[in-house]
Amino acid sequence: MKKEYIIPIFVPHLGCPNDCSFCNQKKISGQTKMVNAEDVKKTINYYLKNFKDSNKYVEVAFFGGSFTGIELEKQEELLSTAYDFIKMKKVNSIRISTRPDYINKDILKRLKKYGVKTIELGVQSTNNYILNRSRRGHSFEDVKKASKLIRRYGFVLGHQMMVGLPESTRNDEINTAQDLIKLKPKIIRIYPVLVIKGTRLEEEYLSGEYEPLTVEQAVEISKDLLNMFNSKKIKVIRIGLQNTNEIADPNNENSQVVAGPYHPAFRQLVDSRLWYDKLSNTIKGINSKVKEVKIEVNPSDINNVVGHKKINIKQIDETYDTNLIVKSNAKVKPGKIKLISI
16 A cells, blocks of 8 residues: 655635634744745655655645635646646645635636646535634535535545534534535545634634633544544544644644644544543443453554543543553454453
8 A cells, every 4th residue: 555645835825715713824824925836846855855655645735725716827836836746757646725615617627637636625614604604705505516516527525624613513513514424525624613813713702702612522523523424434634733833732922822622632632532432332331340351452543542641541440440451453453442351
C-alpha cells in the first residue's frame, strides 16, 4: 500500500464573499500574504525532499479559503504550477476546498483540466436557519446541488461540518450528518466551533449571547457523528482544528482562540471515547464480577484503547472496579478486541 502524503498550501481568505460569524482565516492559518507560483513551487519542492517513502501517493492541497472564489487568473496560476509537478510525475493529484455556492459545470471542467481529484465543501450545517444565523451566505440547496455535480464529474467529494454553531443543537448536528450521508461523500471533517479573536462570534461570546460547547460536550457529539459516518464507511479524516501556534490553549499568549472546546489531542479524545464504549460493553458482557480483564488489540489501536493519559484504564477501574490490561497483537484486526482472560 502506498504511503499517502499531503502538501498543504494555505490560500488567504480572499475567495469568500462574506465573513462567517465564526471565521477569521487569517488568524487561523497565521498567513495574510497571498501565495504565488513561486511560493507553490518552493513549498512542493520542500515537502518532496522530506518524503522518505519511495512507494508514495502525493497530493497538493490548497486550504484556507474558498479556492474557486478567488480571481480566475490567480486560480490558474496556482493550479498550473501544481499541475507541472503532476506532469513530472512527482505529484499524483490536487485537492481544493471551497464553498458550495462557488461550484458549477465550468468551474469543475477547469479543475479537472488541472488534475484536481478531491473537492471539499464547507457545509457546516444543513439547517438553513443555522446557516443564516452564522452568516454563511449559502443554503442547503446549494450544498445538494454542488455535491451532486462534483460526484457527476468524477471528483472525490468531501464535506466539512461544524458542531456547536450558534443555536445549533445535538439534534441539528445529527440531522446534518444524516443529510450529508445521503449525499455520499467519501471523506468528512468535523470541526467543533472555537471562538476566534476578531470574529463576530467573539463579540457574541463576550456579550453572553453565545455559549461555546465544553470539551466534554464536543467529544460526545463528535463521537456520535464519527460512529454514524464509520457505519456508512465514510472516512472521517479530521476532527478538530489542527494544533498550531495560532490554534492553541487560550491561556497561551500567542493563541487566537478565545474560548471553546480546544484540546491539543481532540481527535484522540473522540477515538478513545468510542473505544471506551466498546470496552464497557465487553465488561458488561461478562456475567461474573471480575477484578481483572486482559485484552489484545491491534498495535495501531493501542493509544486510543488506553486513552489520552490512560483515561480509559482509569475510568474502567473507577466504574467497574476492574483492572484492565491491554496487550498488543498484530493478528487482531484493527478496531477489534480479543478477550484473553478474566
